Amino acid sequence: MTSSRLGFIGIGLMGEPMTHRLLEAGFSVTVFNRSPEKTRSVETAGARVATSIAELVAEVDIILLCLANTDAVEEVVFGEDGIAKQGRAGQRLVDFSSSDPAATRDFASRLQAECEIPWIDAPVSGGVAGAEAGSLAIMCGGEANDIEALRPLLAPLAFRVTHMGPVGSGQVTKVCNQMIVGCNALVIAEMMALAEASGVDAPRIPEALTGGFADSKPFQLLAPRMAADDFENPAWHVRTLLKDLDMAVAQSQRSASAVPMSGLAAQLFREHAGQGHAESDPATLIERYRHLPTKPSK
């Protein structure tokens, strides 16, 4: 498998450490990134830098994507100079991006029709730390044979690779994960504000609830920052959870499966993003629930 030549498109926060781990595992990796200055670190570690997607596609067996959103995936695959223009039977495409599930199914059937390349959706969970440590959880959609064949390639990246069903199922599973995370962030915010307004020593809430039924990784990240008004240096972003909750609502519409909690959560995130917090840490959600002084009426 290390004889497979890999092409990695999207050398960002996640793609860079993932590429480093693939290089360390002995893979030959060609990379492409729209902003070429971001490829320097992986180039130093042994990656070849392609100057176009066409050049990358020409020389690899497996094409890996790790892009910001569904639109970026569509542009890289189906745009001018896109993968679909250059791809050939025998290649495979693995999309680590978190993309819309229905768009993923559409992309997969178009790519199959245009150049016989199977699509494996493989969104990841675990963040930058997981990417650096090779401890991501990867949720795959696609043909079982294709996913089995990819396991040696995914091994340096993940502590677990789960095959969730046909193409798109990995993306649905990622959306499912983010429904829990996004809703939980909002509940933690309204809960911390309620504690403060009720005269509780709110900075003790994280200690009091750790290890119990209310505990989770988002709770560990968010509750102490909320209690301390520590909103500098966002560890993650309001806009990301809004995007994920919007995908949950879209998937709810397609599958006729109600998601009342996630639907409300999407609107509350939209309200917060619209008030200038799209790039803020989700810990800032508590500010929506805190009391402000009453303004004098005019």
Next chain:
Amino acid sequence: MTSSRLGFIGIGLMGEPMTHRLLEAGFSVTVFNRSPEKTRSVETAGARVATSIAELVAEVDIILLCLANTDAVEEVVFGEDGIAKQGRAGQRLVDFSSSDPAATRDFASRLQAECEIPWIDAPVSGGVAGAEAGSLAIMCGGEANDIEALRPLLAPLAFRVTHMGPVGSGQVTKVCNQMIVGCNALVIAEMMALAEASGVDAPRIPEALTGGFADSKPFQLLAPRMAADDFENPAWHVRTLLKDLDMAVAQSQRSASAVPMSGLAAQLFREHAGQGHAESDPATLIERYRHLPTKPSK
């Protein structure tokens, strides 16, 4: 401290194992329970069984309550033959029940006025397993001195005792805990149903998300039962989470602190309870989101 004579009122699912642990730690414990047959096990283990609350109050230093709800607490403390009728200065009352925070503050000031007994609210988290293992988390409200004096008594019951603020603050903290748990149960239900309706191999969701940002104790309990339609032998009850979410809404009204997610969750739990599921396991929440065959119109 083991020379303190304890009186434990409410020998139920939680009170029974807690009393056993206090007896094992060397405390002298007198117990009272409305249904006397439930006291046999602790009597065998060395507890004295009082035939009335008055008899219990007459012979103990510290009165412990572990009752089903706020009304039961009010009846035991302020009813005919209640604690307030018999209590004397120098005694203390510790309420392990999960009661309404505002009612708790009211009860505390009435008991202080009537017989100079300080109230410590000390609701617990960790369930029956935690009560048996002495690994509860206890969230206390009350005077710091009173809570410090109780630590030797609480040590056999808890792995952590946190002082959250003045009387009632323990109850607010428990409500905060349950806001997260109740909302999470609903989000897990709508998420599992969405996965099923989207063609995902839903029984693999627990494995795929374990250890990640979506993971929690409720997720570990609920997601596998939901995927397997395993609703027999409820591990916990819809009515309990409904009661807790209703307390969150009431506290929101008193403190003028908005809880939109918990407010919706309370109504969704009410709908589910109203459809015959009050005594069901919260895993049954998934049934509200699953597709049923369309009924023919008439």
